[in-house]
Amino acid sequence: MIEIPPGAYARPGTSLDFKTGTWRVERPVHDRRAAPCHAACPAGEDAQAYLAKVENGDLRGAWETIVAANPMPAITGRVCHHPCESACNRGHYDETITIHGVERFLGDEALREHWAYPVAAPGSDAPRMAVVGSGPAGLAAAYHLLREGCRVTLIEAMPVAGGTMRTAIPHYRLPPSILDQELDRILALPGIDFRPATRLGRDVSLEELQSEHDGLFLGPGRRKGREWSADFAVPGDLHTGLQLLETWVAEGTIPQQPKSVAIVGGGNTAVDLARVLRRQGVEQVHLISHQRIPAPGVPQDDAMRATYREVSQAIEEGVTIHEHRGVRRLILRGERVVGMELVHMKKLADADGRLHRVAFEGTEAVLHVEHVIPAIGQDVDPLGFEALVERGQMRVEPWWGELRKHSGIFSGGDARGDHGTVSEAVGDGRRAAIGMLRRLAGKSLEPGAPPEPIPYGELNIHYFESAPAAHEPVLPAAQRLGNEEIEGGLDGRAVRHEAHRCLSCGDCLACDNCWTLCPDQSVLKTRAVAIDGSNYVFDYDYCKGCGICAHECPTGYIRMIPD
Incomplete structure (x- = not known):
């Protein structure tokens, strides 16, 4: 209980005897609401919270705030599509906060300084959980299960951890040294029993895992290429986009050297492969997509799944993108493609109102190429858990990730089919870990939902000054020749600048506006932090409900409610 003295000295019989709060029809309350960046982050990071710690000079505390949700910020700070920035309220004022740059800086700082994860070793009698797959979803699930006091058996079919982060993300986006450092630190945590080169269905059975563990998470990814043809024609030298991309990442070269290539697809694999082929020396690289190039104002359901940043850089590097195009037929000479x-x-609605892609007759055009590569997606290889896979993917409940027809088994990441990014996979693993523990405790798995973000219109922007964003350095297109990392990181000064630009949406800035502007001295400042996390309380005996405190609050932290 905090003892609060009156705002000023008063004698008996003066105004303190008249409790003017009885006139009130509305009263102010503190209501911490989620910033849009937090609501938009698929991994569950609260950027507003760690930016506040950065501004206060607490870099390690900021990193610990991140890893409470995401254990691999040095990786996601490089490869995430950062929807947090698209949602950032600051973008309505001048420029969005460079959140991914701050995240990357903190992740790299943790690697340099060897900051230990704030995770305790589990007891010998702790629940034992099995995680299959050490991609981002499996690693996140293992990490969060460990944070909650569980022992984890982490099984990986490949000799090393990382999944498609290791096999399919080009080194110019994610340097191997960063990947190794971050993953090695996670795998070294006491309580994680990592078993590489162990394939489900070959070295261990699903039944064995279930009998020896208290919960099961499956994060097998999707690496089985889908069949593809154009009017039933298939080139004799057909390889999928993922196969060729994995060859480049592993060996640094691709055996085929045609002068012109067409890649069919609009996802990250298609775009990464297009950029790799340009580095390989292919003169003409065409990307064929049913969707449009992603850009501000393009509807999400009509945009390529690849991120705007990657597509823009691909165009800078000489990749030609054919929007809203499909392949009607291949032109073959024998089994060799010549065009x-x-x-x-275009998307058109059918009689039921559902949208379908429709080919416009009369718009046909011939593109002369020497090679065609489908990058239309992959399916889960069901070896060892065939009964759990439906039409190439794991069908799960949308929030916790429990399989719809198999209670107690959870899944996430690429295997879900509706996700395709590292940060989405991290979020899947985090939520699945919580769901596994709820299921173990016999609790219901009520569907969750992201927090409701505070809109820009509820901020008092007059208390902020316009300031340009700090942007990371980017290699000029002419210098992007091999595996050099394209994007550099922000320095400490730029990171502090970005933290200072944060509008602290929905949280208390401790700016004293409410305390200094209240005409009745009904806002009292406390020495200790109050129960709601602020340093202010309302004295409702004398608050008339005028609303000045709420109106002048820069961040929307105070709102008026009926009294």
Whole structure:
């Protein structure tokens, strides 16, 4: 209980005897609401919270705030599509906060300084959980299960951890040294029993894992290429985009050296492969997509799944993108491709109102290429858990990730089918870990939902000054020749600048506006932090409900409610 003295000295019989709060029809309350960056982050990071710690000079505390949700910020700070920035309220004022740059800086700082994860070793009698797959979803699930006091058996079919982060993300986006350092630190945590080169269905059975563990998470990824043809024609030298991309990442070269290539697809694999082929020396690289190039204002359901940043850099590097195009047929000479017929595609509604891609007759055009590569997606290889896979993916409940027809088994990441980024996979693993523990405790798995973000219109922007964002250095297109990392990181000064630009949406700035501007001295400042996390309380005996405190609050932390 905090003892609060009156705001000023008063004698008996003066105004303190008249409790003017009885006139009130509304009263102010503190209501911490989620910043849009927090609500938009698929990994669950609260950027507003760690930016506040950065501004206060507490870099390690900021990193610990991140790893409470995401254990690999040095990785995601490089490869995430950062929807947090698209949602950032600051973008309505001048420029969005460079959140991914701050995240990357903190992740790299933790690697340099060897900051230990704030995780305790589990007891010998702790629940034992099994995680299959050491991609981002499996690693996040193992990490969060460990944070909650569980022992974890982490099984990986490959000799090393990382999943598609290691096999399919080019080194110019994610240097191997960063990947190794971050993953080695996670795998070294006491309580994680990492078993590489152990394949489910070959070295261990699903039944064995279930009998020896208290919970099971499956994060097998998707590496089985889908069949592809154009009007039933298939080139004799057909390889999928993922196969060729994995060859480049592993060996630094691709055996085929045609002068012109067409890649069919619009996801990250297609774009990464297109950029790799340009580095390989292929003169003409064409990318064929049913969707449009992602850009501000393009509807999400009509945009390529690849991120705007990656697509923009691919265009800078000489990749030609054919929007709203489909492949009508291949032009073959024997089994060798010499061209392809493209047709314009558009979304149209059918009789039931559902949208479908439709080819526009009369818009056909021939594109002369020597090679075609499908990058239309992959399926889960079901070896060892065939009964759990439906149409190439794991069908799960949308929030916790429990399989719909198999209670007690959870899944996430690429295997879900509706996700395709590292940060989404991290979020899947985190939520699944919580769901596994709830299931173990016999609690219901009520569907969750992201927090409701505070909108820009509820901020008092007059208390902030315009300031340009700090942007990371980017290699010029002419210098992007091999595996050099394209994007550099922010320095400490730029990171502090970005933290200072944060509007602290929905949280208390401790700016004293409410305390200094209240005409009735009904806002009292406390020495200790109050129960709501602020340093202010309302004295409702004398608050008339005028609303000045709420109106002048820069961040929307105070709102008026009926009394």
